[in-house]
Amino acid sequence: MGEVLHTASNVASVISTVLILGESGVGKEVVAKLIHKLSKRNDKALISINCGAIPENLIESELFGYETGAFTGAQRKGKAGLIELAHEGTLFLDEVGELPLNLQVKLLRVIQEKKLMRLGGLSETEVDVRIIAATNKNLFKMVQEGKFRSDLYYRLNVVPIEIPPLRKRRADIIPLCYYFIEKYNRKYRCNKELTPEVEDIFKRYSWPGNVRELENVIERLVVTTQMDEIDEKNLPLFFIEDNQSVYERVKLEGIIPLKEAFEALERKLIERAYKKYKNTYEMAEALGVNQSTVVRKIHKYIKSNALKHD
Template identity: 55%
Template sequence: MQDPKNWEKVFDTFTDGIYITNADGLTLQVNRAYEEITGLNAENLIGKYMTQIVQEGYLSTSITQKVIETKKPVSIEQEIKNGKKVALNGFPIFDQDEILMVVSFVRDVTVLNKIEEDLKHSRFLIDQYQQRLNKMQKTQNYVAESQEFKNVMSLAHKVANVDSTVLILGESGTGKEVVAREIHEQSHRNNSLFLKINCGAIPENLLESELFGYEGGSFTGAKKNGHIGIFEMANKGTVFLDEIGDMPLHLQVKLLRVLQEKTISRIGSTKSIPIDTRIIAATNRNLEEMVQDKTFRQDLYYRLNVVSIILPPLRERKTDIPPLIEHFVNNINEKYRMNKKLSPSMLKCLMDYDWPGNVRELENIIERILVTSEENEIIPKAGLLPWNPSVASILELEADEIIPLKEAYDNLEHTILQNAAKKYKTTYEIAEALQISQPSVSRKLKKHKIKWNE
C-alpha cells in the first residue's frame, strides 16, 4: 500500500467525495466521487491552493481554510460553480500539535437527513487514520528517566501482551492516559481503535448512550437509525474509562456485565451483542474507600483490579523533571517558532517546587514561562512563576549567574515584600519588620504591583 496509486484506488471506492490538502491549503488528492458529486475535474484542482480555486470561481468558499484557522472540525454548505449545493465536513489531521493535512468529506445536500451518521462515520475514519499516522512515526510518547516511572512502563509493557483488565491509579496529571495509550500501542490491538471516555465529564444520561449505544426511537430525541456506543465502535481495540470512580452505580452494573460476559445491550434493546474490546480504567480516587462507603461496587472493583498500575506523583520522581522540561521546551519552541531556553537558576526553581498538579501543571507552567518572557535565556523573575521562590533560594541561585544587579535586587525585593504582605496586616507592621518607612512600603508595594488591602 506504499504506492500512492494504491491509495488513489482506495479513495475511489468511497461513495463520499474526499478532498485532501496539506497544511497550507495545497490540493493533494481528489477522489472520483468528489468529481461526480460536484461536477469538477480533478485536473483543475490538484496542485492548486484553495485560495486560488475560490478566486477562480470553482468554489464559493473554502472549508479547508476554516479548518486551518480554527484547528477544529468544520461543517458547512458550499455552492459549486454549476450552482449545485453540497454539504461538507472538514477535519484536521495532526502531527503532534501541528496540522499535517486537512481531509474534507462531501455529500449531495439531498441526503442531509443522514448527515449525522455520515459525520460519525467520517470521524471514525479520521480516528483510524490519525492512529495509523501516530504509529508510523514510531516515536516514544513518554519521558521516563526515573527508576520509578521506568518500573511503571515496564509493567505496562508486560500487561500489553495479554488482555487482562488494567486499573491505573494516581493523582490528577500524573500521566494515566499516557500509560493507557502505551499499553494499547504495544498490544496486538494497536491496529484498531483506542477510544477514551471521561466518566466524570459527561452527564449520567448521556454517558450510558455513549458507552452502550441505543436503538432508534428508544427515547425522546433518539436518532431514527439508533447510535453505536464506544464499546461496539472499539471492537478489537481498547476502551479507556478515565475517572471510573465517577461512574454512577447503575452503570457500574452494566459495565460488570461487559467484563464478565463480553457482551453489551443497547438502550431500548434486549439483544446481546458480543464484543472483543479491552478495557483499561483509571482514577485519582480511593476505590477501596468508595467500596466501604458503598459508592462503588465491590464486585466491579475486583473485576477492574486484575492488574493495578500505580503512578507516583512528580514530586516523588524528580529526576523526570529535567527531561520533561527539555521535552516541553522543545515542543513549545517548535510550535511557536521560538528559540528560548531556561537558565540553571530557573531549572533549580522548577526542581524545588512540589508540583501538586504533576506533569500537566509542569507543561502549562513551561508554556507560560516561554510565551510571556522576552529573553531567550529565562531567569527567575518577579511574577514569572505562579509561586514565589524563597529568599534563600533566590540568593543562592543568583550567586551562580551574572545578571544586572538592579534586576537581581528587584527580584529579591519583590519576593521579600510579597512574603511580608502575606504575614503582616498593615503597612506599618511591614515597615517595622523591614526597617524602612511606611511611605516607602506603600510606594514599593505599588511599584511591584502587589495587591494590598489594609
C-alpha cells in the same frame, strides 16, 4: 517510572484489565496509550471516555449506545456506543470512579460476559474489548463506603499500575521540562532555554498539578518570554514567593524546625540582594546588617552552593 513503564510494556502483550492509579495530571492517559500501542490490538481503535465529564443522564447512551426511539431526540437509526466502537480494540475509561452505580452493573457484564445491550434494545451484542480504567480516587475506600461496587472493583483491579506524583520523582522534572520546551519551540518556532536558576526553582517546586501543570507552565513561558533565555523574572509569582520545599513540609507536617524555616527565608533574601546590588556594602545597608555578616552569608548560601554544582 521505570518500573511503571516496565509493567505497562509487560501487560501490553496480554488482554488483562488494567487499573491505572494516580493524581490528576500524572499521565494516566499517556500510559494507557502506551499499553494500546504496544499491544496486538494497536491496529484497532483506542476509544477514550472521561466518565466524570459526561452528564449522568447521557453517559449510559454514550457508553452502551441506543436503539431507535429509545428516548426523545434519539437518532432514527439508533447509535452504537463507545464500547461497541472499541470492538477488537481498547476502551480507556478515565475517572472510572465517577461511573454511576447502575452503570457499573452493565459494565461488569461487558467485562464478564463480553456482551452489552443498547439502551432501549431487546437483544444483546457481543463485544471484544480490552479495558483500561484510570482513577485519581481511592476506589477501595469507595467500595467500603458503598459508592463503588466491590465486584467491579476486583474485575478492574487485575493489574494495578500506580503512577507516582511528580514531586516524588524529581529526577524527571528537568528532562520533562526540556521535552516540552523542544515541543513548544517547534510549535511556535522559538529557541527558548532555561537558566540553571530556573531549573533549581523547578526542582524545588511541588508541582501539585503534576506533569500537566509543568507542560502548561512551559508553554506559557515559551510564548510570553521575549528573550531566548527564560530566567527567574519570567516565572509566575508563586514560584518566586515561596521556598516550595519548606512550604510543602509545612502543609504536610504542620510544623517544621524554626531553624530550617528561617534559613530558607534568609537564603532567598541573600540571593535576591546579591542579584540586585553591586557590592556587599549596599547589600548590608538594604538588609540592615553589617558587611561582614553579608560576606559570611554569601559564602554560606551562594558560593558554597556554586562549589557543590562545580
